[in-house]
Structures are given as structure tokens and as C-alpha cells.
Amino acid sequence: MSLFVIDESKCKQDGLCAAVCPFALITVEAGKTFPAPVDDAVERCINCGHCMAVCPVGALTLEKMEQGTGLDPKQLPSYAQLTQLVRGRRSIRCYKKEPVDRETMARIIDLARYAPTARNSQLLGWLVIDNGEEIRRLAGLAVDWMWHLVAEKDPRAVSYGMEKLIRAWENGSDPILRGAPGLVVVHAPADYLLAQVDSAIALNTFELAAFALGVGTCWAGFFAAASRIWPPLQDALQLPPGQAIGYAMMVGYPKLKYQRLPERIAARISWR
Ligand SMILES: Cc1cc2nc3c(=O)[nH]c(=O)nc-3n(C[C@H](O)[C@H](O)[C@H](O)COP(=O)(O)O)c2cc1C
Secondary structure, eight states, X not given: OOSEEEOTTTOOOOOHHHHHOTTOOEEOOTTTSOOEEOXXXXXXXXXXXXXXXXXXXXXXXXXXXOOOOOOOGGGSOOHHHHHHHHHHOOBOOOBOSXXXXXXXXXXXXXXXXXXXXXXXXXXXXXXXXXXXXXXHHHHHHHHHHHHHHHHTTOHHHHHTTHHHHHHHHHTTOOTTTTTOSEEEEEEXXXXXXXXXXXXXXXXXXXXXXXXXXXXXXXXXXXXXXXXXXXXXXXXHHOOOTTEEEEXXXXXXXXXXXXXXXXXXXXXOOOOO
């Protein structure tokens, strides 16, 4: 199998495909030869699609990938529009009871899967729980973990105020998953070193896509921490064999509407 097919009637031999390849897997003599893959290109290619995407005339088609849709610069959000999206997204902690329908959820994940992953590995999996009772049961197991840390006098129990969180849970509120009707757990092979980074980038994309569709989200930090080490919660999650949690996010329709964009502290930048 060859790595790609070149439509010689279109190719201008401009060498752009070779220039963008992250692993120099394409040879071309500008103006003289058509692009050709190096010997071990098929084994080393990470299928990032740059060679295909950069070609102005659509002359290169990867064997494993269809020609993608064209990039339309007119559809790109302006900086002002992006500012509204980035600054308008908030951590939602008051949710309506009804879960986000699966079609919308799938649509959000469908955009999040375009987030970058290290070496384009695309190893992430998505567990979506949209059963409120099950989510409350999982939150309860994270509270059990907090009980355990308090009993063990673990310093994290004090620094994260876990006794207060336990008390809030016992009084009927949910400081772990905030009564969200949805929970998304991103997972990856347990031995994948960059699972947390890839998951965080994917979930950051997820939350922006969700916001664009009127869906609220909140990072589930306590829940993710507990899921990483508390066996009863790991058992309850039932991730596919060999998989471990990367990160998790609450999901649901917001009960409240935000009207303003609060400030953050100024960026600490050093220039050199
Ligand atoms: C990694 C991470 C973990 C978080 N974990 C929680 C959490 O467990 N519970 C919660 O209510 N908020 C959690 N948050 C939300 C932050 O408190 C929130 O992002 C921050 O206060 C800024 O507010 P904003 O997201 O509305 O802009 C987490 C955020 C991040 C980035």
C-alpha cells in the first residue's frame, strides 16, 4: 500500500506537502518531480493530514483519509466573537434536571475529537452517563474517598476543605457533581503517558462546543481525582479493560443566565 495518491494532472510540484510533513516522509524536487513517500513512510506517518490540507489544488489524497471539506476563511470567528465564546463560557453549577439529549451530546463530542492529541494518537474514549441516579451514586463514592482521606489525616483533606464538602453532601447537596444530569468521562489506555493532557485539551474543546450549543459544563476535579485512585469508584465506572480516566466534566442545561464577563488577573508574561 502506498501512503498517498497524486493526481498528476493537478499537481504543481510546488513541494508544499513535503515542507509541512512533520517527519519529512515526502520527497519532491520542486518543479521537477511529483511527491513520493520515503521508504518507511507508511509505518511512520501519523495521519495528521497536513500534506493533503496544504495542497492548494487538492492533488494529494492520503490512502487512509478522504479529501476533507475545504477551509472557509469567511466562516472563521473574529477575535471579538472568539472573545465572547472564551470569556462567556463559565463553570455551570446550577443545572436543569433534564439531561442533554444524546444527539446533541454526540454533536459536541464530534467537534471535541478534532482537538489535538500528542503525535495525533487519538487514543481517547468517551463515557457519557446521562442517568441522574447513577451520577449521584458515583458522586457518593467520591465522598467516600473524602471520608477515607479525612480518617487517614491526609493533608489534602484539610487543604481542599473536605470535611465541609462531606457535611454538605450529608445535608443533601452535591458539591462533587453539582446535581448535573450528565457526566462525561474521557479515558485512555492506562499506560498512555499523555492521557491527562490530551483529555484536558479535548474537554476544553468540548466545553466551548457545548457553550456554543447552549449546554453548560463544569470540570469535575474532585471526581477525577477520586476516580484515579479510589477502587470502589473505579469499579463503578466500569471503563473498558486497560483504560484509565483522563479527566471528567459535568454536563447539563444551565438553570441561570450569565449577563457579564468578569475580569481575570493580568497575564504574567516575561519577554526575552
Ligand atoms: C482542572 C479543573 C478542575 C476543576 N474542578 C472543579 C470541581 O471539582 N468542582 C467545581 O465546582 N469546579 C471545578 N472547576 C472549576 C473552576 O473552579 C473554575 O474553572 C474557575 O473558578 C473559573 O471559573 P469559570 O470556569 O466559570 O471561568 C475546575 C476547573 C478546572 C480547570
